[in-house]
Amino acid sequence: MDFDIIIVGGGPSGLTAGIYASRAKAKVLIVNEGSIGGQMVLTHQIDNYPGVESVSGYQLSKTMRQQAKTFGCTIKTGVTLTNISLDGEVKSVELDGKQTFTAKSIIIATGGRSRNLNVKGEDEFKGKGISYCATCDGDFYRDMEIIVVGGGNSALEEAVSLTKYASKVTIVHQFDHFQGYQHAIDEAKAHSKINFMLESRIIEFIGTEKLEKVRIESLNSGEITEMSISGVFIFIGYVPQTEFLKDKLELNSWGEIVVDNNLQTNQKGVFAAGDARVTRTRQITTAVADGTVAALRALDYINQK
Amino acid sequence: MVLGTNLKHIETAAKHNEIINSTENVMVCCGRMGPMCLPVYDIMEDLEDEYTNVAFYDMLFDSPEAHVIRNAPECSNFMGLPFTVYYKNGKLVKATSSIQNRAQITTILDEYFS
Numbered sequence: 358m359d360f361d362i363i364i365v366g367g368g369p370s371g372l373t374a375g376i377y378a379s380r381a382k383a384k385v386l387i388v389n390e391g392s393i394g395g396q397m398v399l400t401h402q403i404d405n406y407p408g409v410e411s412v413s414g415y416q417l418s419k420t421m422r423q424q425a426k427t428f429g430c431t432i433k434t435g436v437t438l439t440n441i442s443l444d445g446e447v448k449s450v451e452l453d454g455k456q457t458f459t460a461k462s463i464i465i466a467t468g469g470r471s472r473n474l475n476v477k478g479e480d481e482f483k484g485k486g487i488s489y490c491a492t493c494d495g496d497f498y499r500d501m502e503i504i505v506v507g508g509g510n511s512a513l514e515e516a517v518s519l520t521k522y523a524s525k526v527t528i529v530h531q532f533d534h535f536q537g538y539q540h541a542i543d544e545a546k547a548h549s550k551i552n553f554m555l556e557s558r559i560i561e562f563i564g565t566e567k568l569e570k571v572r573i574e575s576l577n578s579g580e581i582t583e584m585s586i587s588g589v590f591i592f593i594g595y596v597p598q599t600e601f602l603k604d605k606l607e608l609n610s611w612g613e614i615v616v617d618n619n620l621q622t623n624q625k626g627v628f629a630a631g632d633a634r635v636t637r638t639r640q641i642t643t644a645v646a647d648g649t650v651a652a653l654r655a656l657d658y659i660n661q662k
Numbered sequence: 663m664v665l666g667t668n669l670k671h672i673e674t675a676a677k678h679n680e681i682i683n684s685t686e687n688v689m690v691c692c693g694r695m696g697p698m699c700l701p702v703y704d705i706m707e708d709l710e711d712e713y714t715n716v717a718f719y720d721m722l723f724d725s726p727e728a729h730v731i732r733n734a735p736e737c738s739n740f741m742g743l744p745f746t747v748y749y750k751n752g753k754l755v756k757a758t759s760s761i762q763n764r765a766q767i768t769t770i771l772d773e774y775f776s
Contacts, residue, residue: 394700
């Protein structure tokens with residue numbers, strides 16, 4: 358057996374699980390596909406993490422990572438999980454189609470990720486007209502016309518923030534109403550640079566070297582129109598990163614992992630923590646608590662073997 | 663002005679030119695401390711031990727000195743951070759815009775620097 362526990366995911370729940378398990382002298386591997394810290398690194402400033410007056414998400418991630426490494430965790434980041442085996446006594450993960458690591462227990466802490474539109478041209482024009490981060494890329498669109506896709510708080514608030522740069526912002530949303538808070542809706546509706554295309558969806562991104570136009574379908578009439586545009590910002594919510602667990606673990610209809618009070622999944626020795634599991638509250642503090650519980654129960658599980 | 667990563671930083675255009683002309687294989691990630699850039703820095707930090715034939719650097723996108731990357735012809739259509747550029751013997755051989763995963767980065771390293 359290569360490790361006692363493999364933790365899939367390097368956000369606050371995964372790192373906390375790593376800290377607790379490795380401090381208990383378990384041999385622990387954390388594998389992570391994105392950035393260490395997960396969605397936590399997206400937060401510019403955290404003011405409600407107990408015991409810390411104010412800290413950036415990046416700094417808190419760095420500290421947690423360092424703590425995990427100090428206690429002996431092996432961390433592999435930026436890897437692609439190409440296979441996972443959860444049944445039986447020996448669990449395993451395959452990384453980048455090359456390396457396979459085995460363990461007695463696995464903790465799934467994959468969190469959530471921004472939802473993509475999954476329409477033609479989206480991958481091709483990422484970074485060349487399509488963005489998922491207003492703070493990162495907004496200033497590339499000074500005095501240009503852009504689209505924001507989505508109808509939740511993120512879309513509405515980012516549309517308003519993008520008016521600092523863009524000459525015109527069109528919010529394209531599939532429903533006839535918004536899901537955001539009323540104050541966010543009111544602010545977007547009152548802004549002179551923002552207009553709306555409701556009950557519509559983008560069906561194709563078109564361009565040569567960079568994005569030049571989009572095809573938009575009216576969900577009422579079925580009419581398809583083309584709009585010349587310099588940029589599209591996509592904010593259509595988060596999904597739990599559990600697609601790879603279909604047919605391996607019990608998931609609910611939203612793709613969240615079903616667990617018991619000990620965060621044990623329907624597979625013995627497999628635990629789930631953080632935003633990927635069924636839960637109503639998704640905060641850094643709850644993720645940290647989950648990581649703690651999952652690590653302690655995983656230790657119980659391997660010690661009973 | 664430098665980024666808060668564990669990578670080696672390039673602070674000036676002159677240093678940038680000196681590095682790419684004195685080192686065979688160089689990867690530079692030019693960005694900010696944002697969500698599209700951080701994963702790329704993380705991956706580069708991890709790859710430093712694995713790709714010992716490549717020199718990994720970052721550069722602050724908002725530094726005036728970063729014009730050497732911002733204004734590179736290969737980056738002219740880029741509208742997403744970070745701008746990641748790869749040099750072989752001083753020549754820019756590949757550039758990417760926005761977030762990249764480990765497999766995308768190692769594919770480029772293997773293709774151009776192996």
